[in-house]
Amino acid sequence: xxxxxxxxxxxxxxxxxxxxxxxxxxxxxxxxxxxxxxxxxxxxxxxxxxxxxxxxxxxxxxxxxxxxxxxxxxxxxxxxxxxxxxxxxxxxxxxxxxxxxxxxxxxxxxxxxxxxxxxxxxxxxxxxxxxxxxxxxxxxxxxxxxxxxxxxxxxxxxxxxxxxxxxxxxxxxxxxxxxxxxxxxxxxxxxxxxxxxxxxxxxxxxxxxxxxxxxxxxxxxxxxxxxxxxxxxxxxxxxxxxxxxxxxxxxxxxxxxxxxxxxxxxxxxxxxxxxxxxxxxxxxxxxxxxxxxxxxxxxxxxxxxxxxxxxxxxx
Amino acid sequence: xxxxxxxxxxxxxxxxxxxxxxxxxxxxxxxxxxxxxxxxxxxxxxxxxxxxxxxxxxxxxxxxxxxxxxxxxxxxxxxxxxxxxxxxxxxxxxxxxxxxxxxxxxxxxxxxxxxxxxxxxxxxxxxxxxxxxxxxxxxxxxxxxxxxxxxxxxxxxxxxxxxxxxxxxxxxxxxxxxxxxxxxxxxxxxxxxxxxxxxxxxxxxxxxxxxxxxxxxxxxxxxxxxxxxxxxxxxxxxxxxxxxxxxxxxxxxxxxxxxxxxxxxxxxxxxxxxxxxxxxxxxxxxxxxxxxxxxxxxxxxxxxxxxxxxxxxxxxxxxxxxxxxxxxxxxxxxxxxxxxxxxxxxxxxxxxxxxxxxxxxxxxxxxxxxxxxxxxxxxxxxxxxxxxxxxxxxxxxxxxxxxxxxxxxxxxxxxxxxxxxxxxxxxxxxxxxxxxxxxxxxxxxxxxxxxxxxxxxxxxxxxxxxxxxxxxxxxxxxxxxxxxxxxxxxxxxxxxxxxxxxxxxxxxxxxxxxxxxxxxxxxxxxxxxxxxxxxxxxxxxxxxxxxxxxxxxxxxxxxxxxxxxxxxxxxxxxxxxxxxxxxxxxxxxxxxxxxxxxxxxxxxxxx
Numbered sequence: 001x002x003x004x005x006x007x008x009x010x011x012x013x014x015x016x017x018x019x020x021x022x023x024x025x026x027x028x029x030x031x032x033x034x035x036x037x038x039x040x041x042x043x044x045x046x047x048x049x050x051x052x053x054x055x056x057x058x059x060x061x062x063x064x065x066x067x068x069x070x071x072x073x074x075x076x077x078x079x080x081x082x083x084x085x086x087x088x089x090x091x092x093x094x095x096x097x098x099x100x101x102x103x104x105x106x107x108x109x110x111x112x113x114x115x116x117x118x119x120x121x122x123x124x125x126x127x128x129x130x131x132x133x134x135x136x137x138x139x140x141x142x143x144x145x146x147x148x149x150x151x152x153x154x155x156x157x158x159x160x161x162x163x164x165x166x167x168x169x170x171x172x173x174x175x176x177x178x179x180x181x182x183x184x185x186x187x188x189x190x191x192x193x194x195x196x197x198x199x200x201x202x203x204x205x206x207x208x209x210x211x212x213x214x215x216x217x218x219x220x221x222x223x224x225x226x227x228x229x230x231x232x233x234x235x236x237x238x239x240x241x242x243x244x245x246x247x248x249x250x251x252x253x254x255x256x257x258x259x260x261x262x263x264x265x266x267x268x269x270x271x272x273x274x275x276x277x278x279x280x281x282x283x284x285x286x287x288x289x290x291x292x293x294x295x296x297x298x299x300x301x302x303x304x305x306x307x308x309x310x311x312x313x314x315x
Numbered sequence: 316x317x318x319x320x321x322x323x324x325x326x327x328x329x330x331x332x333x334x335x336x337x338x339x340x341x342x343x344x345x346x347x348x349x350x351x352x353x354x355x356x357x358x359x360x361x362x363x364x365x366x367x368x369x370x371x372x373x374x375x376x377x378x379x380x381x382x383x384x385x386x387x388x389x390x391x392x393x394x395x396x397x398x399x400x401x402x403x404x405x406x407x408x409x410x411x412x413x414x415x416x417x418x419x420x421x422x423x424x425x426x427x428x429x430x431x432x433x434x435x436x437x438x439x440x441x442x443x444x445x446x447x448x449x450x451x452x453x454x455x456x457x458x459x460x461x462x463x464x465x466x467x468x469x470x471x472x473x474x475x476x477x478x479x480x481x482x483x484x485x486x487x488x489x490x491x492x493x494x495x496x497x498x499x500x501x502x503x504x505x506x507x508x509x510x511x512x513x514x515x516x517x518x519x520x521x522x523x524x525x526x527x528x529x530x531x532x533x534x535x536x537x538x539x540x541x542x543x544x545x546x547x548x549x550x551x552x553x554x555x556x557x558x559x560x561x562x563x564x565x566x567x568x569x570x571x572x573x574x575x576x577x578x579x580x581x582x583x584x585x586x587x588x589x590x591x592x593x594x595x596x597x598x599x600x601x602x603x604x605x606x607x608x609x610x611x612x613x614x615x616x617x618x619x620x621x622x623x624x625x626x627x628x629x630x631x632x633x634x635x636x637x638x639x640x641x642x643x644x645x646x647x648x649x650x651x652x653x654x655x656x657x658x659x660x661x662x663x664x665x666x667x668x669x670x671x672x673x674x675x676x677x678x679x680x681x682x683x684x685x686x687x688x689x690x691x692x693x694x695x696x697x698x699x700x701x702x703x704x705x706x707x708x709x710x711x712x713x714x715x716x717x718x719x720x721x722x723x724x725x726x727x728x729x730x731x732x733x734x735x736x737x738x739x740x741x742x743x744x745x746x747x748x749x750x751x752x753x754x755x756x757x758x759x760x761x762x763x764x765x766x767x768x769x770x771x772x773x774x775x776x777x778x779x780x781x782x783x784x785x786x787x788x789x790x791x792x793x794x795x796x797x798x799x800x801x802x803x804x805x806x807x808x809x810x811x812x813x814x815x816x817x818x819x820x821x822x823x824x825x826x827x828x829x830x831x832x833x834x835x836x837x838x839x840x841x842x843x844x845x846x847x848x849x850x851x852x853x854x855x856x857x858x859x860x861x862x863x864x865x866x867x868x869x870x871x872x873x874x875x876x877x878x879x880x881x882x883x884x885x886x887x888x889x890x891x892x893x894x895x896x897x898x899x900x901x902x903x904x905x906x907x908x909x910x911x912x913x914x915x916x917x918x919x920x921x922x
Contacts (some may be wrong), residue, residue: 088760092593099593108751307549311716
């Protein structure tokens with residue numbers, strides 16, 4: 001046919017100068033200086049700073065490489081995250097970070113994939129994507145910075161705002177039943193569900209590490225205070241503000257779904273830690289399995305020969 | 316069957332054999348009668364016999380039941396459309412008989428199932444009637460509990476006799492079609508076929524024989540537009556896709572889901588249209604050229620994410636198999652009313668590429684072209700087809716797969732530095748560096764929907780916004796320079812130019828042939844690259860007194876369809892006028908010519 005556009009320019013013009021290290025080399029953990037990018041745009045005192053600091057720490061501690069880290073976010077205050085990290089990253093549209101990240105996860109299993117977002121992204125506009133990413137168990141770590149309010153748009157009711165919370169869209173106090181994130185995540189089929197808070201940094205780091213090590217869709221709900229529009233929301237969980245921070249009891253069986261629901265039903269502040277964790281084959285593994293079986297049948301054929309076999313049946 | 320070759324029916328004696336160059340056969344029944352299967356067999360047989368073929372079908376929007384037709388035009392010469400009028404109608408029911416008799420050429424033949432149809436004596440003078448107990452004979456031939464299931468294959472036997480088709484080839488097709496199924500199914504199918512083939516002897520007073528087709532250089536393959544598009548994407552190296560079911564796009568997603576694993580790829584069925592495009596963009600960001608697709612309503616849902624891919628400059632293929640709209644509209648009918656959303660859908664200034672394959676073969680090659688454009692220019696490419704091209708079967712020369720198949724895996728070689736939105740490139744694009752690639756400067760790119768600087772970091776600078784808008788525009792202007800302008804079909808100067816896009820190429824060309832044979836000055840131009848348009852079209856238009864844009868959409872508030880509007884805004888040429896319709900069916904050659912002539916003769920819209 002006429003005029004197919006064929007040549008794509010070579011990368012030669014931007015190829016690296018002399019010393020390009022080979023992959024597989026030993027590298028030191030990246031320091032905060034090496035992995036920090038833009039100065040965060042968050043308000044002073046915002047809980048999200050802790051999450052960023054601990055993400056840097058995680059990268060350093062686990063010796064993750066720049067090029068292997070992919071940070072993805074949707075829209076919201078917390079979703080500015082990728083700009084502050086010196087690594088490959090994407091700032092996608094509101095509520096759709098999970099399907100976007102799923103495309104990365106399924107096509108590039110070699111990357112460490114972290115998704116950051118807020119309660120609006122996760123439980124309002126993107127609610128159904130959380131359900132389906134969980135059900136499919138697509139490998140990635142998802143950290144939801146829950147502040148119980150829409151911050152970027154300046155104080156409207158969020159899906160996690162408690163009843164009675166006064167916002168610009170509920171001047172008399174929120175009237176809609178808030179979502180229970182833990183219950184929703186467990187029932188959707190997430191295979192790793194944990195709860196933490198930015199005011200306990202050691203615990204937050206532990207949860208991030210465990211989430212990263214989980215083979216599947218791992219979700220952390222992390223309370224992160226909006227000092228501007230919902231000050232003191234999580235004081236009851238902060239010992240420094242007179243609250244109490246209680247861990248999930250050691251006797252809790254993380255594979256017991258009913259026990260996890262019970263934990264999720266406790267009134268705020270409830271317990272912190274891993275509520276639920278099971279091993280179920282990931283979508284990544286299931287798809288690879290389909291590929292392996294199909295490739296076995298195809299044998300040593302080149303791609304064009306495989307296609308030729310299909311064409312031969314269309315004659 | 317062209318008039319010149321048809322002979323008068325003989326009376327009595329052995330069936331007379333007439334040589335013909337082409338035939339249009341319409342089979343009318345209900346959707347569960349398997350009439351698409353007969354059409355499929357005939358089309359495949361034509362392909363193997365080096366004949367040209369084009370089919371046309373309608374299906375009801377219901378799951379089961381409802382009237383359905385399949386029309387197949389087979390020719391030893393060039394076949395450009397499925398044919399305005401049928402030479403032969405095969406009617407299974409009274410409603411098929413009454414509803415489709417008018418589509419038969421005067422003097423044509425009606426073969427009806429006498430178990431279900433009572434012919435109208437009034438019509439018997441205009442059409443040759445042949446009544447055969449198709450249902451009861453099928454039951455007799457197969458026996459058992461199958462009832463009249465298999466009457467489609469019985470009918471195929473009748474047609475094989477009537478058109479002297481190659482029986483061993485059909486038997487082979489039947490074997491291939493039912494291979495892997497219960498042996499009794501093949502046996503029953505062959506029994507039904509032979510019952511039909513032998514039954515017709517003595518009942519048909521005329522049989523036909525196609526004159527030999529010209530020898531082709533390469534073998535022909537036979538498929539529909541959706542298959543050609545899906546397989547074209549595989550040849551192009553696409554290894555990831557995501558979608559949500561919607562008619563008539565679903566066939567492509569089913570094909571890719573089934574086939575991609577063989578190539579180490581995957582196609583993911585998502586929870587909705589937004590997730591589908593997002594997943595494809597995610598894979599595109601990660602270094603693939605991924606595909607998503609839909610029809611009508613689904614395309615509307617995808618437009619926000621499409622804007623992100625344009626802003627973030629991520630390659631993407633979006634297939635839009637158009638159907639009647641707006642809203643749920645006419646899901647199983649053809650329309651070309653998504654051109655505006657394809658070209659302009661979305662908020663903000665969001666230039667993207669839109670290409671429209673003209674026939675089934677073109678679906679295959681344009682899929683490859685789309686992938687190469689997306690990868691080279693880091694831009695979403697919308698391949699816009701329609702229900703008619705998606706479902707119609709054509710035979711075309713087998714592509715040289717060894718030559719056209721390509722590997723487009725990402726290059727992860729480390730680079731010194733990388734600006735994803737480099738403003739210093741002359742044409743506004745540079746090769747992408749994807750996750751997994753080490754960047755020695757230590758500065759890593761962010762793909763973003765916010766207006767950004769050269770590294771992808773957010774900016775509120777009006778200067779940068781203007782520069783980046785210009786960058787996203789400039790690269791498509793560079794692409795326009797690369798597109799070879801389409802050739803005029805017929806003389807490049809004359810009275811009337813018919814302009815078309817997409818699936819209407821065949822009937823428009825046939826209209827040109829017919830008009831020129833009658834001494835009228837008509838040429839045509841088919842635009843396959845809609846956005847950006849090829850350069851130089853204004854010079855083509857200058858050669859004609861009238862330019863009619865033939866398209867299957869509404870004439871709009873101002874009297875021209877969607878491509879018509881685009882061409883008028885681009886060329887400010889008032890002689891560009893619309894020739895549109897929205898009856899949910901493909902254009903007939905006669906419709907095009909009558910409408911063009913009518914408009915000029917009555918001078919409703921004077922120059």
